[in-house]
Amino acid sequence: QKEVEQNSGPLSVPEGAIASLNCTYSDRGSQSFFWYRQYSGKSPELIMSIYSNGDKEDGRFTAQLNKASQYVSLLIRDSQPSDSATYLCAAENYGGSQGNLIFGKGTKLSVKP
Amino acid sequence: GAVVSQHPSWVICKSGTSVKIECRSLDFQATTMFWYRQFPKQSLMLMATSNEGSKATYEQGVEKDKFLINHASLTLSTLTVTSAHPEDSSFYICSASPGVGLGAQYFGPGTRLLVL
Numbered sequence: 001q002k003e004v005e006q007n008s009g010p011l012s013v014p015e016g017a018i019a020s021l022n023c024t025y026s027d028r029g030s031q032s033f034f035w036y037r038q039y040s041g042k043s044p045e046l047i048m049s050i051y052s053n054g055d056k057e058d059g060r061f062t063a064q065l066n067k068a069s070q071y072v073s074l075l076i077r078d079s080q081p082s083d084s085a086t087y088l089c090a091a092e093n094y095g096g097s098q099g100n101l102i103f104g105k106g107t108k109l110s111v112k113p
Numbered sequence: 114g115a116v117v118s119q120h121p122s123w124v125i126c127k128s129g130t131s132v133k134i135e136c137r138s139l140d141f142q143a144t145t146m147f148w149y150r151q152f153p154k155q156s157l158m159l160m161a162t163s164n165e166g167s168k169a170t171y172e173q174g175v176e177k178d179k180f181l182i183n184h185a186s187l188t189l190s191t192l193t194v195t196s197a198h199p200e201d202s203s204f205y206i207c208s209a210s211p212g213v214g215l216g217a218q219y220f221g222p223g224t225r226l227l228v229l
Contacts, residue, residue, distance in 0.1 A: 032216050043206045043223040044157070046115075088157070092216050096162075099145045099210020099218050105156040 002027040004091050006104035014112050019076040021087050021107050026070070029094030033065055034101065035074045036088040044088055048074060079111045114140050117209050119221035126197055127229055134192045134224045136207030142187035143209035147218060148180070151204045163190055197228045 006023045013019045025033070032051050036044035050056045050063040050072070062075040072091070076083055086108045090101040116139040126132050136146060148160045161177075163169040163184035171177045181193040190209075194201055204225055208218040 034217055036220075043220040044208075046217055046219060049217055090218075099147070099208075099216045100162060101216070101218055103157055103159075 002091075002093060002102050004089055004102050004104035006087075006089050006107045008105060009108040010110050011107055012110045012112060013079050015079060015081060017079050017111075019079045019083065019109055019111070021074040021076075021089075021109065023072050023089035023104050023107075024070055025072065025089075025091040025102070027091060027094055027102070028067075028070065030091040030102075031094065032092040033063070033072045034090040035061075035063060035072075036090060036103075038086045038088060038106065040085070076109075079109075081111045081113050084109055084111045115211070115217075115219040116140050117143075117207065117219050117221040119207055119224050121224060122222060123225040123227075125227045125229065128198050129196055132194045132197055132226060134194075134205055134207070134226075136190045136192070136209070136221050138188045138209040138219070141209075141211045143190075143211060144187065145210045146184055146190040147208045147210075148182060148190075148192050149206045149208065151206060151223075153204075157206070160192075194226065197226070199228045202226055202228045 003026045035048040038044040048063040050065045056063045060077045064073045086106040088106045089104040093100040118137045120135045149157045160175045161169045161171045165184050169182035184190040206223040208220045
């Protein structure tokens with residue numbers, strides 16, 4: 001069964017620190033990977049996508065992909081209390097419908113002021 | 114861009130009634146839409162995948178006769194919870210994926226259902 005694994009946390013970091021979130025995926029056919037942020041009581045929001053090995057930066061966020069190791073990570077620099085949320089890692093379900101993703105269970109991040 | 118709306122945002126109903134939830138992609142055409150359910154402090158659970166003009170594909174354990182899905186156009190999908198019971202109370206979230214690009218899903222704001 002195809003899976004995306006994440007540490008459930010909670011991951012606690014002080015304000016201004018770098019938060020590092022990691023996930024691994026089982027389907028070697030997956031080519032597209034996504035990070036979503038979900039605030040408590042809200043629906044998930046897409047924050048990053050990555051398709052090629054290496055790093056992709058967008059503001060304070062950097063996504064990293066290593067297909068050989070089947071590993072995806074998200075770094076949040078200068079963490080703010082407003083970054084406190086659950087972060088969901090998702091991998092393309094290769095062979096599924098367009099947009100069919102396999103989600104991890106999420107890592108809860110807490111940024112302490 | 115990539116905005117998905119859901120209506121209603123919350124609904125309270127009596128046990129035994131049916132509830133319809135609408136999901137619309139506002140600024141793109143969605144060849145595929147997804148319906149999720151999320152219980153408090155739990156992870157997303159995919160209920161079904163629907164493609165415009167065809168029958169939905171339900172995940173194992175999801176009753177297709179209870180959760181009716183219609184994907185009538187490239188911008189609208191509906192989920193009807195038939196004969197709702199208290200155990201159906203949950204946060205229902207739809208998402209949509211454009212027909213082009215590399216497959217992101219864009220989520221609606223969700224619908225909170227409380228069945229009394």
